[in-house]
Amino acid sequence: MIRKLIYFLPTQLLLTNLKRNHIILILWIILFGVVNQNLFVKYGIPNLFLAPEYLNELSFWAYAIFGVSIGGFVMAFNITGYVINSSKFPFLAALKYPFTRYCINNSLLPFLFVLFYCYKMSMFLHENENISTFNIIIYNLAFLSGYVIFITISLSYFFSTNQHIFKLLGISENSETDKRAINSLVLRDKNWYSIFKNKQKWHVEYYLYNPFSIRPARDISHYDLNMLKSIFKQNNINATIFEIVLFATFIGLGFLNAKPLFMIPAAASIVLLFTTVLILFSAVHTWLKAWSPFAFIALFLVVNLLSKNQKFSYTNQAYGLNYGLKKTEYSNKILDSLRFSIEDIEADKLNQLSILNKWTTNFDRHHKPKLILINTSGGGSRSSLWTFYSLQFLDSITNGNMFKHTHLITGSSGGMIGAAYFRELYLRQSEGLINDLYNQSYRTDISNDLLNPIAFYLATNDFFIRTKKFTYNNQIYLKDRGYAFERQLLLNTHNLFDKTLKDYKIPEENAQIPMMIFSPVITNDARRLLISPQPISFLSNNIPRNNVYTQPTTENVEFSSLFKNQDANNVRFSSVIRMSATFPYIMPSVSLPTTPQVNVLDAGLRDNYGAVTTYKYIHTFKNWIEENTSGVIILTFRDKPKEHKIDNNPLQSIVESISLPIGSLYSNLFYIQDYNLDDMMQYLSEDFNSTIDIIDFELDNVNDRISLSWHLTSKEKENTVNSMYSKNNQKSTVRLIKLLEE
Numbered sequence: 110m111i112r113k114l115i116y117f118l119p120t121q122l123l124l125t126n127l128k129r130n131h132i133i134l135i136l137w138i139i140l141f142g143v144v145n146q147n148l149f150v151k152y153g154i155p156n157l158f159l160a161p162e163y164l165n166e167l168s169f170w171a172y173a174i175f176g177v178s179i180g181g182f183v184m185a186f187n188i189t190g191y192v193i194n195s196s197k198f199p200f201l202a203a204l205k206y207p208f209t210r211y212c213i214n215n216s217l218l219p220f221l222f223v224l225f226y227c228y229k230m231s232m233f234l235h236e237n238e239n240i241s242t243f244n245i246i247i248y249n250l251a252f253l254s255g256y257v258i259f260i261t262i263s264l265s266y267f268f269s270t271n272q273h274i275f276k277l278l279g280i281s282e283n284s285e286t287d288k289r290a291i292n293s294l295v296l297r298d299k300n301w302y303s304i305f306k307n308k309q310k311w312h313v314e315y316y317l318y319n320p321f322s323i324r325p326a327r328d329i330s331h332y333d334l335n336m337l338k339s340i341f342k343q344n345n346i347n348a349t350i351f352e353i354v355l356f357a358t359f360i361g362l363g364f365l366n367a368k369p370l371f372m373i374p375a376a377a378s379i380v381l382l383f384t385t386v387l388i389l390f391s392a393v394h395t396w397l398k399a400w401s402p403f404a405f406i407a408l409f410l411v412v413n414l415l416s417k418n419q420k421f422s423y424t425n426q427a428y429g430l431n432y433g434l435k436k437t438e439y440s441n442k443i444l445d446s447l448r449f450s451i452e453d454i455e456a457d458k459l460n461q462l463s464i465l466n467k468w469t470t471n472f473d474r475h476h477k478p479k480l481i482l483i484n485t486s487g488g489g490s491r492s493s494l495w496t497f498y499s500l501q502f503l504d505s506i507t508n509g510n511m512f513k514h515t516h517l518i519t520g521s522s523g524g525m526i527g528a529a530y531f532r533e534l535y536l537r538q539s540e541g542l543i544n545d546l547y548n549q550s551y552r553t554d555i556s557n558d559l560l561n562p563i564a565f566y567l568a569t570n571d572f573f574i575r576t577k578k579f580t581y582n583n584q585i586y587l588k589d590r591g592y593a594f595e596r597q598l599l600l601n602t603h604n605l606f607d608k609t610l611k612d613y614k615i616p617e618e619n620a621q622i623p624m625m626i627f628s629p630v631i632t633n634d635a636r637r638l639l640i641s642p643q644p645i646s647f648l649s650n651n652i653p654r655n656n657v658y659t660q661p662t663t664e665n666v667e668f669s670s671l672f673k674n675q676d677a678n679n680v681r682f683s684s685v686i687r688m689s690a691t692f693p694y695i696m697p698s699v700s701l702p703t704t705p706q707v708n709v710l711d712a713g714l715r716d717n718y719g720a721v722t723t724y725k726y727i728h729t730f731k732n733w734i735e736e737n738t739s740g741v742i743i744l745t746f747r748d749k750p751k752e753h754k755i756d757n758n759p760l761q762s763i764v765e766s767i768s769l770p771i772g773s774l775y776s777n778l779f780y781i782q783d784y785n786l787d788d789m790m791q792y793l794s795e796d797f798n799s800t801i802d803i804i805d806f807e808l809d810n811v812n813d814r815i816s817l818s819w820h821l822t823s824k825e826k827e828n829t830v831n832s833m834y835s836k837n838n839q840k841s842t843v844r845l846i847k848l849l850e851e
Contacts, residue, residue, distance in 0.1 A: 118198065118214040118316035118326070125194050132390055133186060136383045137218055144222075144229050153489075153816025153825075154379075157560065158226075159233040160822050161374035165557050167238065167823075169251040171374050176255025178377035178384070179226075181355065183219045183256075184263045185387035187212045188348045192391050198313055200326045208267050208348070214317050223256065237824040266351060352388045359385060362569050375564035375820060382568040424700035425591040427688060428581045429609055429680040430672065432702045437671055439633075439703035444663040447670050448649050457644040460618075462733060464643070468516050468620040469737055477739040479848060481514040482723050483623070486779075487522025487690065487713035488748030488808075491815045494556040494829045495808045496520075496527030496746045502833055503744075503845065504531075505547045510849050514742070515623040517726060519719025521712035522690040524746055526598070529625060529686060530555050533605045536622045556826050557601040559819035562593035563695065571697075582609075582679060591697050594819075595683040610685055611678035614642035626722050629688040629709040631666065632698060637715055639722070640668040640685050642678065647729050648722060675702050695819070717779050718745060720786045724793050731797050740800035742848055748817075749810045753780060802848055804841045808832050 114120060126134055142148035146155040163171035191211050201207040227249050234240040234248065318324040359381055365371040373381075394401045426432055437443075447453075472478040485496045504511045512535055518528045530551070538546045567590050570577065577588040586592070599607055616622045626648075627640040639648055649665040669677045688699050689712045698708040716722070720743075727734065727741060734741060794801060808815065809832040815825045832838065 113315055116312055116314040117323075118313045119217050121198070121313055122190065122194065122215050123217060125197065126190070130190065130193060133189060133387065136182075136386065137186075137222070140222060140380075140383075141225065144226050146229075151813050151817055153818030153820055153822075156233075156816060156818070156822050156825075157374070157376040157379070157564075157820060159230050160238055161376045162558050162561065162820070163374050164369060164372075167240075169247060172248045172251035173255035174373050175377045175380070176252040176257075177259045178255075178373070178380040179223070179252075180256045180259030180263070182380050182384045182387070184260065185352070185355070185384045185391070186219070187215055188352060189387045189391040189394075190215055192348060193394055200313065206267070209264055210316065210318070212264065213320060216320075223253070227252065237822055239823070263351070267347060349392065352391060356385065356388050359569055362565075372561055372565055375558075375561045378561070378564035378568040385568070423575050423587065423589070424706070425589055425697035426586050427680050427684040427699050427701065428586055428592075428595070429584070429676065429684060430702060431584060431676045431679075433584070434675055434702070436702045436704045437674065439671075439705060439707050441663070443671075444636075444666060447646065447667060448651070448663050450646065453644070453646050453670075454650050457646045458729070460644060461647070461730065464618055464620055464624070465516070465730065465733055465737070467618070471513055471620065477737065479514050479740055479742050479851075480516055480734060480738040481511065481742045481744060482726070483515055483518040483520070483528065483744045483746070484718040484720050484723055485518070485520035485524030485528050485746040486717050486748045487520070487524055487711060489523045489692070489816075489818050490556060490559065490821045491808065491810070491817065491825065491829055492523030492746075492748045493527040493530075494552065494821065494826060495748060495832065496524040497531050497555045498527075498552055498830055499746050499806050499833060500528065500531040501547050501552065503842065506842070507846060507849055511845065512623070514849065516620075517723065518623050518625045519628065519722040520746075521628070521717050521719060522692070524748070525625070525627060525689050525712075525719075526686055527555055529606070529682075530602055532622050532625065533602075536616055537605070539621060552830070554601050554603070556821055556829075558821075559594060559597050559601070561820070562597045563590045563819065566590040566593040581681065589697055590695075591687060591691075591699070594696055595681070595687055598683055598686070606683040606686065608682045609679050610640070610642050610682055612642075612682070614678070617643055626719070627685055627689040628665075628712045628716060628719060628722060629691065629699075630712060630714045632708045632710050633705075635715065636663065637665050637712075637721075638668050638671075638688075638709055639665050640688070642669075644669065646670060648725050672702065713779075717782055718747070718786070720745075720782075721789070724786075724789050727797065727801070728793055731799075735797070735799045738799065739851065740802065740848075742845070743801065743803045744845070745803060745805045747805060747807045748815075749813075750807045751783060751805060754811075802844075804845055804848075806833070806838050806841055807835075809835050 139148060143155050143158055146159075149155065158175075160167055161171040161175045162168075163174060187208075191208055195201055195207070195211065201211060204210050230252070231245050231249065234245050235242075240248075313326045315323050315325055362371055362373075390401075393404055397404050469478065483500075486492055488495075500512065512531075518525070518532065520528065531546075534543060534546050534551060537543045566588070571589050575587050575589060578585050579588055579592065580586075599605075613622070613625070617624045624641065624643060626645065628637045629640070630636070631638055639645055644667075646667050649663065649667050651661045651664065671677075684699070687696065688709050690696075691698055691710045693710060698710050701707050701709065712719070723743060790801070790803070808829060810828075815821070815828055821829070833842075
């Protein structure tokens with residue numbers, strides 16, 4: 110029995126993959142790890158697989174589409190294995206429908222994955238989505254139906270087109286002349302260790318004829334070897350044709366991305382990408398055989414070299430900026446000239462004082478109001494929903510008093526999206542365009558999925574030649590996953606962000622709405638790019654005082670000043686939001702029209718809460734604040750508690766020890782920011798005579814129960830909203846109400 114198990118074709122195929130096909134195994138390991146919630150949990154990737162959404166709904170069709178995608182991956186897995194491994198098992202050519210027999214015997218990993226997925230998906234839906242048992246069964250059937258349908262269609266193609274030995278010879282599979290099995294004398298050897306003595310490298314004695322029966326492997330010594338090779342060659346050609354059609358279908362989907370019907374679930378897009386990798390791997394191996402590894406290395410080096418050439422480089426752009434004009438010089442000399450322009454700085458301060466004075470007209474002149482400044486953290490959709498709901502809730506219970514007192518909003522990533530949406534709705538209500546700012550439907554809008562289109566573009570467009578373009582403000586831009594993000598954000602928010610930066614200039618100047626300052630990070634030198642419709646050069650100024658002798662470097666760069674010749678104020682507001690929320694790898698960094706070219710990434714890399722901007726603003730206008738307000742309230746919306754649990758340091762593996770310095774620095778990045786910001790506040794308070802009340806509203810997200818993603822499950826949305834009713838947040842709410850009543 111041990112011998113039968115070892116020389117069983119499914120076992121030998123598994124061993125072959127373990128020894129040679131490591132790329133294939135890595136993809137399977139990733140799939141199992143994600144479904145088992147061991148990989149990428151913090152970023153919510155397992156949720157995309159276990160609870161896929163299609164057209165913003167968890168539905169039968171979502172699971173059916175995902176089942177089809179897994180079926181495509183499994184067929185690519187079988188084809189790749191057949192192309193690479195079939196020559197090692199020549200007896201397959203002596204079978205009827207050799208490729209089908211190979212698929213059946215190669216089905217161990219797919220079979221285990223399908224069973225494992227159905228189990229994990231059922232448990233996840235029961236525990237996290239409150240789905241009924243009946244619907245869980247329906248979703249399982251949907252997944253299995255999609256999987257089976259794709260596999261059936263694929264095998265039907267190979268049944269009808271593949272050549273086999275019996276068709277060539279014109280005999281029946283049950284012909285007496287062809288029932289010779291492999292010599293069974295070795296089975297009579299009673300020494301258990303004899304099973305390892307076989308000199309044939311990939312020896313097979315039994316195989317699965319169909320999923321329910323086992324047969325001995327055929328003796329092929331009486332067949333012409335060239336004839337057997339011709340069968341494998343013909344089968345491989347058919348497999349190549351199938352892969353080409355499959356690949357063309359994937360690319361074709363990319364041209365249909367404008368239609369929501371073709372925007373498949375994010376998990377299906379990820380599997381689609383894996384399938385593409387297998388197809389390319391199989392295609393290269395078909396033509397180059399043992400030269401395949403070298404070809405991949407050479408191809409990578411060539412592509413890497415060409416990517417440094419402007420003609421072969423794809424860059425993402427901020428829509429609305431004019432990239433056709435002469436590019437702005439980006440140098441220390443230019444940046445210093447902007448920083449040291451005393452006339453501009455003073456003019457910008459006067460403009461800002463005018464806005465502050467208009468802000469005071471919203472209140473009783475006999476009573477100095479509290480000045481509210483909002484800092485909101487990044488954190489994907491969880492921060493968008495948390496910030497938006499917090500503003501909605503706090504403004505409603507204060508009868509509109511909270512946002513009326515708000516003058517400035519800063520922060521990063523998702524938090525700024527939620528704040529920007531609430532501000533836009535507030536503006537529209539003041540203009541009589543909407544009736545109920547606190548309607549729950551807006552909360553649904555801001556929490557809707559943004560990840561499906563990003564993953565779809567990544568799989569079908571961004572890894573290949575990008576040819577699709579669109580026109581905005583008479584400028585032509587490439588479509589990529591950055592475009593997909595903006596488009597979906599506009600759809601989710603009913604196109605309320607389809608404005609330019611300058612469209613907010615007058616409402617801010619009139620103190621009709623709070624100012625917003627975005628601060629994405631320039632990757633070339635880690636400077637902060639400050640974006641606002643108002644001139645804010647005073648925030649870039651760090652000119653030393655008369656009693657300080659130093660030569661400070663420029664830290665902050667004002668967007669509107671640097672790109673005044675490239676129509677900076679015409680930049681699309683959704684692009685401004687995206688620049689501040691460009692999480693590395695998930696979305697492409699935005700390239701700006703400068704020489705040399707500079708790129709920007711997520712604002713959270715430097716200042717996750719926008720607190721640096723807030724503190725500089727307070728310091729710049731401290732005299733006005735002391736004279737015209739009764740103090741400052743800083744509302745901080747955090748996507749996780751400020752007080753963090755101190756980790757134990759158990760014995761570490763070698764790999765953990767190697768990664769510890771860098772990994773520790775990254776994992777503690779936001780804590781380091783907190784330490785620095787607390788210190789800054791202490792120094793700020795030394796020469797500031799008014800009170801500063803910092804009130805934290807913390808998302809109840811211990812151990813990252815709510816994923817850092819652009820996709821939230823219904824349970825995660827529920828936990829986000831319910832965080833407002835935690836003990837600490839209720840204390841913060843009472844404190845805010847009390848301060849506004851003073």
